[in-house]
Amino acid sequence: MQSKLKVFEKFVNSVSGWLNWVAIAAFVAMVMLIVVDVLGGKLLHHPVQGSFEVTGFLGLIIIAFALPFTQLLRGHIEVDFFAEKLPKRAQTIIANVISLFCIALFAMMVWQMFDYARNSQISGRVTVVQGIALYPFAYAAASCFFVVCLVISLQFLRAVTRVVRK
Amino acid sequence: MSSSVIGLIGIGILVMLFLIRMPIAFAMLSVGILGFIYLVSPEAGLSLLGHDVFAQLTNYSLTVIPMFVLAGSIAFEAGMGERLFDGAYAMFGRLPGSLAIAATVASAGLGAVTGSSVAVAAAVGRMSLPAMKKYNYDDSLATGSIAAAGTLGVLIPPSMIFVIYAMLTEQSIGKLFIAGILPGILLTSLFVMTILLHCRYNKSLAPRGPASSRKQKMAGLVGLGEISILFILVIGGIARGWFSPTQGGGVLVAGVSLLAVARRQISWRGFITALKDSARISCMVLSICIGGIVFGRFMAVSKLPLVLADWLGALSLPTLAVIGFIMLAHMIGGCFMDGMGLLLISMPVIFPTLIALDVDLIWFGVMIVVVGEMGMITPPVGITVYVIKGIAEDVPMITIFKGIVPFIGAIVICMAILVAFPQIATFLPHLITY
Numbered sequence: 001m002q003s004k005l006k007v008f009e010k011f012v013n014s015v016s017g018w019l020n021w022v023a024i025a026a027f028v029a030m031v032m033l034i035v036v037d038v039l040g041g042k043l044l045h046h047p048v049q050g051s052f053e054v055t056g057f058l059g060l061i062i063i064a065f066a067l068p069f070t071q072l073l074r075g076h077i078e079v080d081f082f083a084e085k086l087p088k089r090a091q092t093i094i095a096n097v098i099s100l101f102c103i104a105l106f107a108m109m110v111w112q113m114f115d116y117a118r119n120s121q122i123s124g125r126v127t128v129v130q131g132i133a134l135y136p137f138a139y140a141a142a143s144c145f146f147v148v149c150l151v152i153s154l155q156f157l158r159a160v161t162r163v164v165r166k
Numbered sequence: 167m168s169s170s171v172i173g174l175i176g177i178g179i180l181v182m183l184f185l186i187r188m189p190i191a192f193a194m195l196s197v198g199i200l201g202f203i204y205l206v207s208p209e210a211g212l213s214l215l216g217h218d219v220f221a222q223l224t225n226y227s228l229t230v231i232p233m234f235v236l237a238g239s240i241a242f243e244a245g246m247g248e249r250l251f252d253g254a255y256a257m258f259g260r261l262p263g264s265l266a267i268a269a270t271v272a273s274a275g276l277g278a279v280t281g282s283s284v285a286v287a288a289a290v291g292r293m294s295l296p297a298m299k300k301y302n303y304d305d306s307l308a309t310g311s312i313a314a315a316g317t318l319g320v321l322i323p324p325s326m327i328f329v330i331y332a333m334l335t336e337q338s339i340g341k342l343f344i345a346g347i348l349p350g351i352l353l354t355s356l357f358v359m360t361i362l363l364h365c366r367y368n369k370s371l372a373p374r375g376p377a378s379s380r381k382q383k384m385a386g387l388v389g390l391g392e393i394s395i396l397f398i399l400v401i402g403g404i405a406r407g408w409f410s411p412t413q414g415g416g417v418l419v420a421g422v423s424l425l426a427v428a429r430r431q432i433s434w435r436g437f438i439t440a441l442k443d444s445a446r447i448s449c450m451v452l453s454i455c456i457g458g459i460v461f462g463r464f465m466a467v468s469k470l471p472l473v474l475a476d477w478l479g480a481l482s483l484p485t486l487a488v489i490g491f492i493m494l495a496h497m498i499g500g501c502f503m504d505g506m507g508l509l510l511i512s513m514p515v516i517f518p519t520l521i522a523l524d525v526d527l528i529w530f531g532v533m534i535v536v537v538g539e540m541g542m543i544t545p546p547v548g549i550t551v552y553v554i555k556g557i558a559e560d561v562p563m564i565t566i567f568k569g570i571v572p573f574i575g576a577i578v579i580c581m582a583i584l585v586a587f588p589q590i591a592t593f594l595p596h597l598i599t600y
Binding site: 020023024027028030031033034035037038042052053055056057058059060062063064066067069070073075076077078079080081082083091094095098101102105108109112113115116134137138141 | 184185186187188189190191192195196199212213215216217219220223224225226228229232233236408409410412413415416417419420438441442444445446448449450452453454456502503504506507546
């Protein structure tokens with residue numbers, strides 16, 4: 001059981017890490033696109049056509065691809081002053097219930113985002129200016145949400161094995 | 167059960183989820199979806215998770231946040247706060263409490279390139295606290311002044327809270343940024359006066375530091391000048407409509423990077439760290455925004471905000487009394503939770519009331535940010551206080567909170583001045599014609 005969990009942990013960590021690098025690359029691309037757009041538009045009167053559409057998609061990549069790693073680091077803001085005062089046992093139980101709830105939430109997000117991606121693909125939804133298809137980005141977001149599910153599952157399993165060992 | 171009662175129950179459940187430590191973003195998303203499912207239909211509620219979440223993930227207006235976060239992270243990694251602090255100290259070196267004053271001015275300067283109070287408090291705290299310790303500054307004054315000054319980061323543009331407020335109230339980000347300038351200067355001056363008064367009455371709190379040479383003063387002016395030029399270019403450019411807020415953020419990132427590289431203040435590793443930090447912080451902030459937007463959809467269909475507006479209208483209370491009540495609620499709420507989350511819950515609820523009362527939404531935005539600053543330094547959830555505690559580990563929490571009390575007084579005075587003279591916040595935005 002322990003070795004299987006280790007393998008799962010290694011897999012989730014490396015996938016989240018790689019996705020985070022994609023988010024970082026999108027960050028750099030966004031800065032470069034904006035600089036080229038501003039310089040081109042203001043100095044040469046040739047702005048990048050539809051740059052706001054590409055910037056929006058890069059925004060999606062930054063958030064969705066950084067989400068698993070942020071969850072892995074437990075980087076989301078929580079209100080801890082009340083929960084910290086509860087007994088340790090109660091804290092563990094509540095944390096595990098929240099983890100299960102979050103897994104369910106992200107599972108629903110995966111389902112709905114895949115559904116949205118499929119519908120966009122079938123109906124051929126594209127952006128107005130550059131005609132970029134929406135569905136690849138929706139599929140990418142859905143896949144990242146799936147990895148978030150894996151990350152929260154890993155955190156849940158770790159917590160449960162810790163309790164069982166005690 | 168009426169829909170507005172469901173809305174109230176939703177807020178109650180949300181608060182409960184916050185208290186049991188569910189991440190703010192996920193809690194707002196869950197309650198928003200479940201409430202929407204209950205009030206409209208399961209299909210409509212679930213579709214928010216697909217269509218609505220996708221629309222927000224690709225929302226161009228939200229991309230301004232990662233840009234300003236990255237600019238702040240690069241400035242932090244490049245040690246720009248240190249340069250600002252040295253510059254401010256060279257200018258104010260002979261005044262009583264000069265190191266605390268320099269830390270306050272440096273915080274205001276750093277706030278001009280980053281929209282995060284945590285980043286400002288961490289950067290300025292790291293270099294000014296050891297200096298204050300060296301000159302035997304009182305722990306309470308040293309830590310309290312830096313924690314309070316850190317909050318200037320959210321009032322002085324670019325400010326993330328202004329971006330979120332603009333998104334929720336459909337106000338111009340450029341106008342809100344401009345609106346924060348004069349109140350930011352006012353609050354910085356009030357913080358400086360607080361330090362001066364404190365040190366005048368009790369000279370042992372902050373012994374005088376060494377005087378600076380003319381050369382040091384000139385170097386200090388250059389340091390302050392660089393940031394000022396960048397600030398004027400970016401915020402002025404956004405206000406004049408030269409570029410969108412996101413483009414302004416991109417220009418700021420480019421400007422801060424060029425400065426850092428030209429001064430050899432940042433390594434390749436520093437850049438990567440800044441990018442990693444920015445990805446994490448942006449993801450965290452934008453997740454909260456998306457959760458807040460979905461929660462706002464639930465509030466809208468619950469009609470609770472309209473019922474509240476009607477109820478307050480029927481009471482025929484003076485506008486200032488209603489505003490005072492809202493501010494008090496934010497002050498209390500800010501003690502317990504993050505200002506951004508609080509704003510995302512409260513704005514959808516109180517927005518119709520503000521419209522009905524014909525409140526100037528730019529002025530209100532400034533007021534809500536100033537109240538939010540108070541929440542960042544009041545117990546039990548004073549985020550900048552925890553940052554300072556992390557740096558000054560040997561100083562008890564109670565000492566830091568004691569040091570903050572006079573600065574809370576300064577924030578209250580700032581609010582009173584803004585109520586008496588709302589033009590301080592509205593004068594500059596009214597000059598913008600677009």
